[in-house]
Amino acid sequence: MREALSGLTIRGRTFLAAGITAIVCGMLLDQSSLSRIGILLVALPLVTAVVAAWGRYRLALVRHIEPHLTEAGQPAKVELTVANEGRIPTGTLLLEETVPYSLGGRPRFVVDRIGFGWRHKLGYQIRSEVRGRFDIGPMRVTVADPFGLVELNRAFHSTVPFTVTPRVIPLPSTPLTGNATSSGDSRPRAFLGGSAEDVTVREYRRGDELRRVHWPSSARLGELMVRREEQPWQARATVFLDNRRAGHCGQGAASSFEQAVIVAASVSVHLVSAGYSVRLVTSGGEINAGWHDREGQADAAALLEALAVLETVQHHRIDASWMGEAGQGGVTVAVLGAIDQEDVSVLRRVRHRTGAALAFSLAVDDWSAVPLAPEQRRPSGVPLLVQHGWKAVELGVGDSIATRWRQLGTRGAAASMEAAR
Structure with missing residues (x-):
């Protein structure tokens, strides 16, 4: 009842006040008809309030x-x-x-x-x-x-x-390495050569073709083993996003971290559509554990959902525990904020355990709310990355992500051709 009375509108309160006034005036003036009108005016909002309070609206x-x-x-x-x-x-x-x-x-x-x-x-x-x-x-x-x-x-x-989810920028098709990447570790020659560690085999069954016999495994196990050629070799890629708070500048949507998230989302979607199994890792370790491929659209969506809620962390060091997987290989695309010499050991480990190491190095000071003098700006991370074997490009405010991606592929292909020579 208390709730119903508190729900009286201005009209209801007006009726109630007018009714009380009419009753008082009727009693003072000895006008019973005026009092009856007052009782009616008071009763109408009260009865309505009771009905409204006890009515069960479903x-x-x-x-x-x-x-x-x-x-x-x-x-x-x-x-x-x-x-x-x-x-x-x-x-x-x-x-x-x-x-x-x-x-x-x-x-x-x-x-x-x-x-x-x-x-x-x-x-x-x-x-x-x-x-x-x-x-x-x-x-x-x-x-x-x-x-x-x-x-x-x-x-x-x-x-x-x-x-x-973050915005996704369409990226052009570009070679990530100088040779075909048809294997999980970007080294298909080992597969073609019949390496026992790279080929999935099973026991020989009557009717299997002899050309499918995998002789190294057969010699090691003492029985005929054949290749499982019906299982495709899946290319793998790791997208690393540096989400350390100290490595970024700016606030909210106008920050270098938000730009880094857009780059990571664009690269992830592009790699999934290109046939890669993709996983996402950050400075705090692997998130949304597992590899995601293009079996269905939901796989790319899982990566985007993880990026949608990703925040910066207070870590000052990069957690490299995700590199403990044996035979990881594949392609690693890093989206980095500001880096320094303390990050060299991790960057070197990543480079040595991957088939191709590509990096976007953000010029984070471009997103600073206050213009910085040249001597106050942090040095570019590209020279440090190149020094340790990475293919890297710098990304500043207004730079095209698609153009920088094309440059990464061109540099990777050129480096591989140079190594082949």
Whole structure:
């Protein structure tokens, strides 16, 4: 009852005040008819409040977002299905959706009086310029009586997650190494030569062709073993993102770290579409454990979802535990912030354990909120990377990621041709 009385509208309070005034005046002036009018004016909002408080409104809400995974800057549509599952009709409904500020304003809908079995669909659009994971909801409902005397506030408890992934820049096809990368460690010659450590074999079965016999394994095991040629050799790539807070500049969307996330997302999607099994690692270690390939679109989506919620960390050293996997090889593409001599040991280990080491070195001081003098800027990390065998390019504000990617492939191919000579 207390909630119902607190829900009296201005009209309801006016009726109540006028009724009390009429009753008092009727008693003072000895006008019973005026008192009866006052009693009627007081009773109307009170009875309405009691009915509204004890009425069991059963509203159902189903929320659907399409698509549930959206790139930053792209819109998504939210579809609401509201139904009245109770037998008591309602007055006017005011529906207000709870939406994070970064997705836009709070949508509001006014629905006229609804009866039993009523069902209606509503919709609105959301869009975010920043990546992240957000909760849509809960929905707040204001129920008004037909006379407009009482308004009661209700709220649904359900929410729906909505993920905004980083922007993905289309990258051109470019050779990552000077030779074909058809093996997991970017060394297909070992596979073609019949290396026992690289070839998957099984026991000889009657009817197998003799040309499929793998003689080194047969000699070692003492029985005929044949190659499993039906299993394709999968190229692998590791995308390393330096998310150390000290290695980046800027705030929010206008920061070098956000640019690094966009680069990592673009490279990951490009490698998956090119047939690579891709995994994502950061300065704190491997995230979203496992390799992701192009068996389905959800594989690339898993990488983007991990990048959508990635934040900077306070680590001052790069965690290299992800390099402990035996026979890792493959291609490593690093997206680095500011680096120094303390990172050399890790960079050298990565280079020695990978088939091709490519790096984007961000000129992080370009994203500084305060212009820096030349002597205050941190030196480029490209010379340090090249010195230890990496193929590296510098990426500053306004530089094209696609152009820098093409330059990385060109430098890698040129270096491989030079080594072949």
